[in-house]
Every structure is written in C-alpha cells, then in structure tokens.
Amino acid sequence: MTIRWKTIGARSAALALGAAIALPGLTAHAASTYTAKDSDTFWKLSQQLNLPLQQLMDANPAIDPLNIYAGLKLVIPAAPAANKTMTAASKSAVQKTQAVTTVSGQSLAFSRALDVKATAYSAAAEENGKWGAVDYFGNPLKLGTIAVDPDVIPFGTKVYITGYDFSGLPAGGMTATASDAGGAIKGNRIDIFVPGSRSFVSGFGFQNVKVYVLE
Structure with a gap:
C-alpha cells in the first residue's frame, strides 16, 4: 500500500472562464475552438478527438485535469500533415513487436x-x-x-x-x-x-x- 496524494503541481492553477488551452495535432485544417461541458475530462476528449492523452497533457502543463468545466474554451490547433512513409526505424520497430x-x-x-x-x-x-x-x-x-x-x-x-x-x-x-x-x-x-x-x-x-x- 502506498499513500497516494495526487501531485498535480502547476496543474492546480485555476482557469478563468474563456481561457484557452492547446490541444495539439487534431487536424490539418485551421485552428478551431471547443467549448467544454461539465462532463468533459482530458481522457474523454482524447478519446473523442482521437488524440494521444499524453500529447494533450504535455501541451497543457499548467492545466488542472480536475478543473475542466462548462464554458472553458479549448483551442484545437492545426496539425502538420502526417508523414505516411514508413522509415527504416519504424519498420524495424514493427518487426520487433x-x-x-x-x-x-x-x-x-x-x-x-x-x-x-x-x-x-x-x-x-x-x-x-x-x-x-x-x-x-x-x-x-x-x-x-x-x-x-x-x-x-x-x-x-x-x-x-x-x-x-x-x-x-x-x-x-x-x-x-x-x-x-x-x-x-x-x-x-x-x-x-x-x-x-x-x-x-x-x-x-x-x-x-x-x-x-x-x-
């Protein structure tokens, strides 16, 4: 058993209504905004937007995951076009699976x-x-x-x-x-x-x- 006080650190900073956080890499189109709902969490958003959860967290180091609330404006930035060419390194990684x-x-x-x-x-x-x-x-x-x-x-x-x-x-x-x-x-x-x-x-x-x- 470990006493598990969750350490949010800088994420505990309060967010003002309308503040923007960056959600990287969703689409190749221009940036857009999303208005959060009370039920939203980073986990749910990552699933809905088909984004890696860690990518969302890394892009928002000052955000408290327990303080995403209705009315919060989330920024969905443009994403670079994906490189569809499999490199030698990625082929090697697949072979090692x-x-x-x-x-x-x-x-x-x-x-x-x-x-x-x-x-x-x-x-x-x-x-x-x-x-x-x-x-x-x-x-x-x-x-x-x-x-x-x-x-x-x-x-x-x-x-x-x-x-x-x-x-x-x-x-x-x-x-x-x-x-x-x-x-x-x-x-x-x-x-x-x-x-x-x-x-x-x-x-x-x-x-x-x-x-x-x-x-």
Whole structure:
C-alpha cells in the first residue's frame, strides 16, 4: 500500500472562464475552438478527438485535469500533415513487436516489457487525499486503473501485468490502463487499484511484477 496524494503541481492553477488551452495535432485544417461541458475530462476528449492523452497533457502543463468545466474554451490547433512513409526505424520497430499470451489464451502484442515494483491502493480517503476516489483525470477508480510515472509509462497506455500474487486481483495476469499518478510513484513503479477495504488491500505489500506495454 502506498499513500497516494495526487501531485498535480502547476496543474492546480485555476482557469478563468474563456481561457484557452492547446490541444495539439487534431487536424490539418485551421485552428478551431471547443467549448467544454461539465462532463468533459482530458481522457474523454482524447478519446473523442482521437488524440494521444499524453500529447494533450504535455501541451497543457499548467492545466488542472480536475478543473475542466462548462464554458472553458479549448483551442484545437492545426496539425502538420502526417508523414505516411514508413522509415527504416519504424519498420524495424514493427518487426520487433512481440506477443504475450494471457491466462485466457489471448495473444496481446506488446512493444516493450518492464520489470517494476508494484504496490496497491484502495478507494479509502486516507490514500487519495482531497481528490477522492478518482484517477488523475477525474474518472472513478476501478479494477484496471493503475498509477504510473508518466515519464516511464505515458498516461493512457494499455498494459498487461503478470507476476503478482494477491487474491484481490485476477489470477495469472490482468490488463490495465495508466490513468493515475502518485507522489511516490516514480521510475519503474506502479500502484494498482484494488477494490476492497484499506486493510485488505494493504496485504498486497511490495511485489516485483512484469508490465507489458501493449501496442
């Protein structure tokens, strides 16, 4: 168990109504604006606009992900034309793609595998601070949510985790999404959300696991 006070840092700055934030790389057309709704989050917008979540985050370092509100003007800038030519490096990367087989027999393509130290956290207020039982983007915590160091595993990344031993998680392995962060989660560390009481989840302790970064 890790006490997971979410560290927003500069993102905690309040936004004035009508302030603009940059959402990069959506279209090759001229820049446009989008008026946020109360239900919008960076995660939902990345899915709706088909943009990498990390790209949105990197372009908006002063934005609090929990403070996207109705009336906020979001700027959708023009994007450069995509280079459709596959370089030798990209061909090599494709050729090196490997696959991991899940306990159900499904084959999942992955680009890299990491040996990391894992802890687990619950929805208890003592572990989540003032933000409550939500991830970094304001979405409710659920099985499959993990906290990461985004410099190691970018936000929005899908992963497959093996090597743990705990009754509160699927036996043999599980898929998860990097959508949370924590002050102690730096480098090759992950924190896995587990439904249940704080005392139950604390039984996970510290475990060495394998994380496969999925394609």
